[in-house]
Amino acid sequence: MPYDxxxxxxxxxxxMSAGLWTSGxxxxxxxxxxxxxxxxxxxTDQEHAATHWGDHSNWHHYNLCALKRVHTLLASLNNAPAxxxxxxxxxxxxxxxxLGRKRSLSMYQQWAGIDFKTAEIxxxxxxxxxxxLKA
Numbered sequence: 350m351p352y353d354x355x356x357x358x359x360x361x362x363x364x365m366s367a368g369l370w371t372s373g374x375x376x377x378x379x380x381x382x383x384x385x386x387x388x389x390x391x392x393t394d395q396e397h398a399a400t401h402w403g404d405h406s407n408w409h410h411y412n413l414c415a416l417k418r419v420h421t422l423l424a425s426l427n428n429a430p431a432x433x434x435x436x437x438x439x440x441x442x443x444x445x446x447x448l449g450r451k452r453s454l455s456m457y458q459q460w461a462g463i464d465f466k467t468a469e470i471x472x473x474x475x476x477x478x479x480x481x482l483k484a
Contacts, residue, residue: 372449
């Protein structure tokens, strides 16, 4: 599954995981921290490293485009915040970056314990208790 270049920052993880899972890949969710990334280095005196949104005044536009795209992919646009729903853009073609055909989005939501349309999360998902899939 190719990476969608129209994703900006927020939403890329859920879009990629839904696309990969529906394409037949399993997801493993460790219940402890394995790694992290740091936005700065020891060589800088700044509190935070430079980010795209820190030096691009139009980052909010990119973010709204990406969030609308993610909500469209996950069939949750009708329940998205008005600022995203009413954002006047035409999302680009999703097909090459969309969902797979081996499993449905509904199956993904059931396995993950989430409901994109109602923005609800199950207790098991909150507690990171995912059922192992049978091979």
